[in-house]
Amino acid sequence: MSSSLKRKAAFDDEGPDNNYPRKLPAISENNQPLRPSKTAPNVPSRIQTRRGPPLTIPKAPALATTTARRVTRATSAPPKSEPVRPPVRPTPGTRAPINRVASGSRTATGGPRLRGAGDDRFQALQDQVTSIESARAVDAARLAADMESERAKLSELQANHNALSRELAVAKSQEMNQRQELSNASDELEQMKRRHANELMDLEMDMKKKERMIRELKDDLRMCQSDLERERETVTTLKSTISHQSTTQLTLSTQVTALRAQLSALQATLDVTSNSGTQLQMQLETERRRVAELEQETRQAETIRRKLHNMVQELKGNIRVFCRVRPILPSELPPVGMVTSTSSAGGSSSKPASPTPEDEEKLREAAKAEITYPDKMDHKEIVLRSSSESATGQERKDEWAFNFDRVFEPNSTQSEVFEEISQLAQSCTDGYNVCVFAYGQTGSGKSFTMEGGSTESNAGMIPRAVEQVFRVSDELKSKGWIYKMEGQFLEIYNETINDLLGKGEFDKKKHEIKHDKSGRTTVTDVNIIPLTSANQVRSLLALAQSRRTVASTLMNERSSRSHSVFTLRILGENAMTGESCEGSLNLVDLAGSERLEKSGAGNDKDRLKETQSINKSLSALGDVIAALGEKGEGKGDKHIPYRNSKLTYLLQNSLSGNSKTLMVLNLSPLAYHLNESLCSLRFATKVNNTTIGTAKKQIKNPS
Numbered sequence: 157m158s159s160s161l162k163r164k165a166a167f168d169d170e171g172p173d174n175n176y177p178r179k180l181p182a183i184s185e186n187n188q189p190l191r192p193s194k195t196a197p198n199v200p201s202r203i204q205t206r207r208g209p210p211l212t213i214p215k216a217p218a219l220a221t222t223t224a225r226r227v228t229r230a231t232s233a234p235p236k237s238e239p240v241r242p243p244v245r246p247t248p249g250t251r252a253p254i255n256r257v258a259s260g261s262r263t264a265t266g267g268p269r270l271r272g273a274g275d276d277r278f279q280a281l282q283d284q285v286t287s288i289e290s291a292r293a294v295d296a297a298r299l300a301a302d303m304e305s306e307r308a309k310l311s312e313l314q315a316n317h318n319a320l321s322r323e324l325a326v327a328k329s330q331e332m333n334q335r336q337e338l339s340n341a342s343d344e345l346e347q348m349k350r351r352h353a354n355e356l357m358d359l360e361m362d363m364k365k366k367e368r369m370i371r372e373l374k375d376d377l378r379m380c381q382s383d384l385e386r387e388r389e390t391v392t393t394l395k396s397t398i399s400h401q402s403t404t405q406l407t408l409s410t411q412v413t414a415l416r417a418q419l420s421a422l423q424a425t426l427d428v429t430s431n432s433g434t435q436l437q438m439q440l441e442t443e444r445r446r447v448a449e450l451e452q453e454t455r456q457a458e459t460i461r462r463k464l465h466n467m468v469q470e471l472k473g474n475i476r477v478f479c480r481v482r483p484i485l486p487s488e489l490p491p492v493g494m495v496t497s498t499s500s501a502g503g504s505s506s507k508p509a510s511p512t513p514e515d516e517e518k519l520r521e522a523a524k525a526e527i528t529y530p531d532k533m534d535h536k537e538i539v540l541r542s543s544s545e546s547a548t549g550q551e552r553k554d555e556w557a558f559n560f561d562r563v564f565e566p567n568s569t570q571s572e573v574f575e576e577i578s579q580l581a582q583s584c585t586d587g588y589n590v591c592v593f594a595y596g597q598t599g600s601g602k603s604f605t606m607e608g609g610s611t612e613s614n615a616g617m618i619p620r621a622v623e624q625v626f627r628v629s630d631e632l633k634s635k636g637w638i639y640k641m642e643g644q645f646l647e648i649y650n651e652t653i654n655d656l657l658g659k660g661e662f663d664k665k666k667h668e669i670k671h672d673k674s675g676r677t678t679v680t681d682v683n684i685i686p687l688t689s690a691n692q693v694r695s696l697l698a699l700a701q702s703r704r705t706v707a708s709t710l711m712n713e714r715s716s717r718s719h720s721v722f723t724l725r726i727l728g729e730n731a732m733t734g735e736s737c738e739g740s741l742n743l744v745d746l747a748g749s750e751r752l753e754k755s756g757a758g759n760d761k762d763r764l765k766e767t768q769s770i771n772k773s774l775s776a777l778g779d780v781i782a783a784l785g786e787k788g789e790g791k792g793d794k795h796i797p798y799r800n801s802k803l804t805y806l807l808q809n810s811l812s813g814n815s816k817t818l819m820v821l822n823l824s825p826l827a828y829h830l831n832e833s834l835c836s837l838r839f840a841t842k843v844n845n846t847t848i849g850t851a852k853k854q855i856k857n858p859s
């Protein structure tokens with residue numbers, strides 16, 4: 157049995173589904189009642205009670221016995237003789253007959269009515285009891301024997317039972333041990349599982365870490381491979397370079413050897429020449445001193461050149477006049493069809509024909525005033541002619557000849573005009589005040605001469621002069637001169653000064669002209685722009701022009717009805733000689749000089765005012781020039797009426813003292829403008845004959 161238990165425990169332990177110990181069925185500590193022995197089915201309860209726990213459940217006869225015993229105690233008399241009936245053996249489950257008899261006897265004892273029958277009955281019962289008693293005795297003996305055998309069996313069983321109990325106890329303790337072991341093992345297993353899970357987790361983390369490391373290493377590897385590839389390429393390049401250089405080195409080392417040989421030869425020569433070197437050093441020193449002397453002489457020569465240049469300018473006369481006649485413009489030719497073509501037969505055709513080149517030329521000739529330039533050498537003379545019919549019907553021919561410092565024909569270029577002016581522009585870097593006027597009637601070419609067109613070739617006097625000043629100042633840097641330049645651009649319209657480089661608030665701001673004792677002229681509240689390049693000046697001129705154009709939409713052709721004055725101030729210092737100078741270049745585009753009746757002002761009040769103020773300022777200019785001329789002729793302390801107009805007052809310092817003034821007289825080539833041209837020529841002659849300086853010009857051809 158213990159082996160079977162062991163086997164069961166082992167099976168439980170080994171069972172595929174039983175990972176955990178299964179609770180074994182409880183074995184009762186108390187002995188279970190054994191099944192009733194087949195050999196002693198009706199053991200009386202009394203015997204059983206005496207000898208231990210009953211082996212069988214007491215049966216009905218036991219009850220009958222109890223009842224009989226009670227009856228026996230109640231009646232001590234012996235039962236009447238009656239045929240003994242065999243005792244009725246109660247069959248299991250049958251009780252009623254005996255009970256009924258017992259209860260009937262109890263009732264019978266209570267009443268006299270039942271006494272006779274009862275005695276019989278009692279006797280019968282007594283007999284019965286006796287028989288039962290004897291049967292019982294037999295049964296008891298048999299029972300005792302059965303009991304004995306049962307007891308023997310029982311003790312055998314008991315022994316078996318005890319043995320089994322011991323085996324069971326052993327098995328139990330073994331099982332307990334095994335269970336303990338099992339529980340320990342399962343605990344251990346649990347711990348192992350936990351450890352395993354932790355280790356697994358650690359391993360997974362490790363693995364992830366390692367995978368990451370692998371990835372990084374792979375990346376590194378890739379980079380290293382590309383680096384390696386590059387390095388390999390570099391190495392290849394370097395190898396080729398090295399091989400090339402080793403060839404070069406070989407060549408060079410050969411050359412070095414050759415050069416060393418040359419060097420030693422030269423060393424020998426040097427030794428020979430070193431002696432003469434000392435002599436050359438001395439010569440060099442002498443030459444250096446000579447150079448310094450020459451430089452000093454150059455500087456002195458520069459100062460002398462300035463003086464001579466000034467003298468030449470003075471000898472030419474301080475106010476010089478150039479006359480320039482502009483070409484006829486295509487727009488000034490008479491409209492096509494006005495002249496009958498000469499090629500048309502009979503000349504009577506009323507139908508207009510397209511003009512031939514000859515006709516064009518004739519048209520041009522007819523429109524042109526008769527102007528000639530007889531002095532082909534010096535270009536100083538201009539002659540105007542006109543033919544008209546006198547009152548008597550005779551043809552009258554008039555001729556006017558004028559002499560100026562230079563006359564420019566219609567085909568002359570801007571650069572040719574500037575060539576003559578450039579010396580004046582240079583004077584202002586020498587510290588002189590220079591003033592260039594453009595004078596002439598409206599449309600005669602003043603603005604073209606002063607400002608010019610947009611291309612390089614037709615740039616006017618202002619941009620060219622500025623460029624020249626910058627160029628000369630650059631050249632003079634080598635002689636120690638450093639120049640600073642600044643510029644302003646003003647307009648005088650109806651005797652009001654406007655700042656063309658300001659905000660364009662024309663005729664609103666009040667500007668005043670001031671002269672200080674050092675001969676410097678300033679205008680209040682105007683923008684003075686530091687100038688750094690000729691290009692910058694060009695854009696400033698364009699800005700001024702645009703401001704004037706804006707204003708002209710309000711005031712109708714403002715540019716021809718106002719004077720414009722561009723002033724470039726130059727401050728120079730020579731650190732070598734310690735000299736300093738301050739000069740200015742005033743470039744003036746005067747308003748149209750036409751007379752009142754020609755101006756077309758008529759009843760237009762504004763035009764009338766404009767023309768009057770133009771005339772006032774131009775005649776004031778004439779008066780100033782005349783007064784200066786008289787003063788120059790030595791007519792004492794002649795008053796110069798500078799204050800008569802804003803223009804003359806502004807240019808006061810440029811018209812006197814060490815100023816060099818040039819007037820460019822612009823003339824229209826049109827026959828229609830002949831009279832205006834003559835007026836301008838007369839005014840210019842007056843100016844030209846004025847000498848402010850030491851030399852006086854002769855009047856060659858008074859008109």
Ligand SMILES: Nc1ncnc2c1ncn2[C@@H]1O[C@H](COP(=O)(O)OP(=O)(O)OP(=O)(O)O)[C@@H](O)[C@H]1O
Pocket residue numbers: 481482483485566596597598599600601602603604605715716717747748822
């Ligand atoms: N030497 C020249 N060569 C070619 N064209 C010229 C010359 N002089 C003037 N012109 C042209 O004649 C026209 C009038 O010239 P400009 O405007 O300079 O005259 P102006 O005297 O300044 O007139 P305003 O007094 O109205 O300003 C312009 O179209 C100009 O281009």
